[in-house]
Amino acid sequence: MDEWKLAMALLLTLSALRTSSSYRYASDDLRIDCGSSLDQTKPQPETYLKWKTDENFIKTGQNKLLPTNHTPAQLNTLRFFPKGRKNCYSLPLFTQYYKFLFRAGFLYDNYDGLSKPPSFHLEIDGHFWANVMTSLSEEPVFHEFLYIIQEKQATVCLVRTNDDEVPFISSLEATAQLSDSYKFVDNKTALYLHSRINYGAKKNVEQTIGSLDECCNRIWKSKTMPNYLNIHSETVPDGYLFYENTPPWPVMAYAIQAHNVTESIYLTVDLSPKTAVKAYLVLYFMDPIRRFPPNQTSSVEIYVDSVKLAVKDVPTFGSYEDMYHVATLFPVWVGGSVANVTISPAEGSTMGPILNAMEVFSAVDVSEGGRFSDFSALLIVFLHLLFLCLNCCK
Numbered sequence: 388m389d390e391w392k393l394a395m396a397l398l399l400t401l402s403a404l405r406t407s408s409s410y411r412y413a414s415d416d417l418r419i420d421c422g423s424s425l426d427q428t429k430p431q432p433e434t435y436l437k438w439k440t441d442e443n444f445i446k447t448g449q450n451k452l453l454p455t456n457h458t459p460a461q462l463n464t465l466r467f468f469p470k471g472r473k474n475c476y477s478l479p480l481f482t483q484y485y486k487f488l489f490r491a492g493f494l495y496d497n498y499d500g501l502s503k504p505p506s507f508h509l510e511i512d513g514h515f516w517a518n519v520m521t522s523l524s525e526e527p528v529f530h531e532f533l534y535i536i537q538e539k540q541a542t543v544c545l546v547r548t549n550d551d552e553v554p555f556i557s558s559l560e561a562t563a564q565l566s567d568s569y570k571f572v573d574n575k576t577a578l579y580l581h582s583r584i585n586y587g588a589k590k591n592v593e594q595t596i597g598s599l600d601e602c603c604n605r606i607w608k609s610k611t612m613p614n615y616l617n618i619h620s621e622t623v624p625d626g627y628l629f630y631e632n633t634p635p636w637p638v639m640a641y642a643i644q645a646h647n648v649t650e651s652i653y654l655t656v657d658l659s660p661k662t663a664v665k666a667y668l669v670l671y672f673m674d675p676i677r678r679f680p681p682n683q684t685s686s687v688e689i690y691v692d693s694v695k696l697a698v699k700d701v702p703t704f705g706s707y708e709d710m711y712h713v714a715t716l717f718p719v720w721v722g723g724s725v726a727n728v729t730i731s732p733a734e735g736s737t738m739g740p741i742l743n744a745m746e747v748f749s750a751v752d753v754s755e756g757g758r759f760s761d762f763s764a765l766l767i768v769f770l771h772l773l774f775l776c777l778n779c780c781k
């Protein structure tokens with residue numbers, strides 16, 4: 388009899404899966420304000436950024452409004468999951484085989500009054516995405532993943548890892564990227580973001596209401612560095628540049644530069660909590676200053692842990708033929724959780740080396756497992772139970 392009940396439960400699960408995936412209005416820029424009951428999808432003339440409530444994307448969990456106000460406002464509500472090991476959002480997306488940036492936000496803010504910020508796992512299409520460790524701090528935690536979706540949807544799950552810790556989520560975003568950006572990302576390789584830094588700048592660059600500087604929902608964190616010159620162009624154009632990875636103008640118009648042509652820029656990149664990773668580094672170069680007299684040559688050598696991996700010319704602001712150069716370094720094997728990146732003047736360079744921005748990812752192998760194996764496991768269990776039932780009913 389128990390087998391019958393289980394088989395029926397499985398049948399119901401399978402039909403539930405089918406109905407939930409028949410619900411589609413595909414999007415290429417889906418922003419979900421988890422736990423919110425306020426639908427902001429009504430047209431807002433001044434913005435093209437629309438946050439949706441989450442009721443159409445998940446059936447489980449409970450909404451909660453936080454006791455204090457936060458910016459951005461999406462962090463003011465969350466959805467928590469007191470029941471079940473795995474609770475999943477089903478995101479209908481634009482088209483398959485497309486690169487998407489996924490970002491999940493978490494702000495605990497002691498919503499349950501227990502002062503016990505939980506830890507849990509985040510998965511996408513059955514692939515491990517992150518170990519989420521929340522805290523009592525007012526700072527939200529974000530996890531970002533760049534991944535080619537294999538179907539016209541993605542499934543994002545919160546997975547309980549300790550019996551007494553309840554997973555929750557504050558925001559969930561999925562934004563299509565330009566197809567040729569992050570060129571070594573393919574069907575088997577996804578990227579987990581560690582940092583994306585706009586050097587020499589004092590203000591983050593992100594896609595906000597009224598700003599079209601960032602095309603694709605990336606957040607470029609500003610960072611000035613006291614040991615180097617923090618330089619920028621006289622005027623900062625609006626919008627983004629059109630070549631590799633389409634960086635925003637306010638990212639390329641700011642940079643750090645070593646004081647002179649005999650000095651290097653020394654940076655450490657932190658890949659923790661991961662260790663022994665295949666890193667994916669993207670460095671952006673453009674001299675934001677028009678030099679006078681214009682007879683200078685700028686080019687740089689890039690070293691990771693003392694190994695020279697690339698040499699790049701640094702074009703000058705306003706050279707329209709050749710606006711900026713990008714060094715994409717992949718795969719870079721990093722033994723520990725920290726790597727040393729050195730930008731040195733190349734031979735013939737007459738200026739201190741320059742760096743505008745750097746993105747640090749670790750590569751994630753998504754060729755194995757995932758949704759298909761989840762489903763086939765389910766199917767095998769189901770067939771097994773069917774077999775048992777047929778036997779016991781004879």
Ligand SMILES: *[C@@H]1O[C@H](CO)[C@@H](O)[C@H](O)[C@H]1NC(C)=O
Binds near residue numbers: 484535573574
């Ligand atoms: C991913 O796989 C699909 C189907 O095999 C293929 O059409 C697509 O071009 C692949 N994309 C990349 C970036 O490899």
Ligand SMILES: *[C@@H]1O[C@H](CO)[C@@H](O)[C@H](O)[C@H]1NC(C)=O
Binds near residue numbers: 646647648650
């Ligand atoms: C280059 O800059 C460094 C650091 O500011 C300084 O110690 C060094 O003397 C400078 N070298 C030259 C040739 O100006």
Ligand SMILES: *[C@@H]1O[C@H](CO)[C@@H](O)[C@H](O)[C@H]1NC(C)=O
Binds near residue numbers: 680
């Ligand atoms: C650039 O030109 C100026 C003046 O013509 C000269 O003094 C300087 O040495 C030149 N610099 C380089 C790097 O050739």
Ligand SMILES: *[C@@H]1O[C@H](CO)[C@@H](O)[C@H](O)[C@H]1NC(C)=O
Binds near residue numbers: 692693725726727
């Ligand atoms: C990185 O640089 C620091 C300081 O120079 C050094 O102690 C460390 O061993 C370097 N790490 C690697 C992996 O080369």
